[in-house]
Amino acid sequence: MRIISGKYKGRRISPPKGLPVRPTTDMSKEALFNVLNNHFSFDSLKVLDLFAGTGNISYEFASRGSSPITSVDGDFGCVKFIKQTAAEYDFPIAATKSDVFKFLEKCNASFDIVFADPPYGLDQATFEKVVLLVFEKNILNQDGMMVIEHSKYTKLAHLPNFSFQKSYGGSIFSFFEFESDEEFEDDSFEDDEEE
Template sequence: MRIISGKYKGRRINPPKGLPVRPTTDMSKESLFNILNNHFNFDGLKILDLFAGTGNISYEFASRGSEPITSVDGDFGCVKFIKQTAAEFDFPIAAVKSDVFKFLEKCNTSYDIIFADPPYGLDQSIFEKVVLLVFENNILNEEGMMIIEHSKHTTLDQLPNFSFQKSYGGSIFSFFEFETDEETEEDDFDDDSEEE
C-alpha cells in the first residue's frame, strides 16, 4: 500500500504477511480523501481510526497533517505494526489494542473524523452498533464526520445521522454527520457514481 498525498506522498508501506486484514484499496482511499478534502482542512484534525488493521487510513491522515490520531484494533500484530510504522515516520499516532466496542463505551474524548472499517463478514448489527455508540457517547465533534466502510450487503442509510454514501467497486463508504436544520443530503444516498 502507498500513501497517496501529503508529506509522505508516494511512500510505500509493506505490512507483514499474515495480519487478519483487508486494507482499503488505494483507489477507494483516494476517492474517500477527495470527498473529505471538500469538507475539511486536515491540519490538526483529531482522528479516530477503528478496526485500524494495518493503519492504512491513519497514515494517510498523518501524512496530511492531522493530529493526534488514535488507531484502535483488537489484534496484537496489527497494533505492533502501527506502532513500528508510526515510529519510523514520526507520525502522531497512538495505537491502542482494544476491543472496539469496549473502547467506545469507555471513550471520553471527541474527534473531528471517525473512520471505521469492520470486517465485511460481520453481522449488520455490528456495523449499526458502532455508529450508535459513537453518537450516543458524543465521541464525534459537532462539526465532524464519521465514515463506515462496508460491503453492498450491509445497509446503513436507515440509521440516525446518516448523510450520504458513495460506492467504489465492492466497497461502500457511508457518511454520518449531526443533523442540522439546513437542507439534508438525502438525495445523495443512492449515488453509486465514482465521480468526485
Template sequence: MRIISGKFKGRRIFPPKNLPVRPTTDMSKEALFNVLNNHFSFEGLKVLDLFAGTGNISYEFASRGSDNITSVDADFGCVKFIKQVAEEYDFNIAAMRSDVFKFLEKNTNSYDIIFADPPYALDQATFEKIVILIFQQELLREDGMMVIEHSKYTKLDHMDNFSFKKSYGGSIFSFFEIDGNSEEEVKQELDSTEEG
C-alpha cells in the first residue's frame, strides 16, 4: 500500500497481514482523488472516513494537507494500526473504534468530505442506511461531498442527494451532494434553459 500524492507521495505503508480489510486499489484511489481534486482544495478540510480499515484513504487526505480527519472502524487491530501510522507521520487523524451505524446515530459534527468503504458483501438495505443516516443527521456540510465505494451489485443511483458515479475495475464510487442532481438531470436543466 502506498500514498499516491501530497507531502508523502510514494511512501509505502505495510499493514499487518491479519487485518479484515480490502484496501482500495491504487488505481481506484488515484481516480477518486482526481475527482475530488476538481471540487476541493484539501488543506483544512474536515474529513470522515467510515469503515476505515487500514486507513488507506485517511493517509491520502492527510498527505494532501487535510488536518482534521476522523477514521472509524469496528476492528481493534485496524484502529490500532491507524493510530500507529498517524503518530509516525504526524497526521492529525483521530482513529475511533466503533460500530459505524452507532457512531453516525450519535455524532453531531459535520464534515466537508465523508468517505465510506463498507464490506462489499453487505446487503443493499445496509448501504442505503448509510446514506439515509448521514443526511438525516446532517453530517455533510452544505458544499460537501459524500462518497461510497461499492461493487456493481449495489445500486445507489435512486437515493436522495445522489449526484453521479464513477466505475473503476470492479469498484464503483457513488457521489452524493446536498440536493445532488445526477449528471443527466443537470444536462436536462441546461438544455431546457437554452431552449427557453
C-alpha cells in the first residue's frame, strides 16, 4: 500500500497481515482524488473516514494537508494500526474503535468530506443506511460531499442527495451532495433566456 500524492507521495505503508480489510486499489484511489480535486482544496478539509480499515484513504487526505481527520472502524487491529501510522508520520488523524452506525447516531460533529467503504458483502439496506444517517444527523457540511465505495451489485442512485457515480474496475464510487438552491436558480434563469 502506498500514498499516491501530497507530502508523503510514494511512501509505502505495510499493514500487518490478517486484518479484515479490502484496501482501495491505487488506480481507484487516484481516480477518486482526481474527482475530489475538481471540487475541493484539500488543505484544512475536515474529513470523516468510515469503515477505515488500514487507514488507506485517511493517509491520502493527511498527505494532502487535510485536517482534522476522524477514522472509524470496528476492528481493534485496524484502529491500532491507524494510530501507530498517524503517530509515525505525525498525521492529524484521530482513530476511533466503534461500530459505524453507533458512531453516526452519537456524532455531534460535521465534516467537509465523509468517505465510507463498507464491506462489499453487506446488504443493500446497510449501504443505504450509512448514506441516510449521514444526512439525517447533519454530519455533512452544506457544501461538502459524501463518497461511498461499493460493488456494481449495490445500487444507490435512487437515494436522496445522490449526485453522480464513477466506476473503476470492480469498484464504484457514488457521490452525494446537498442540492444547491443557487445553482437551481441559475439554471432556470438560463432557460428563461433561451425561451
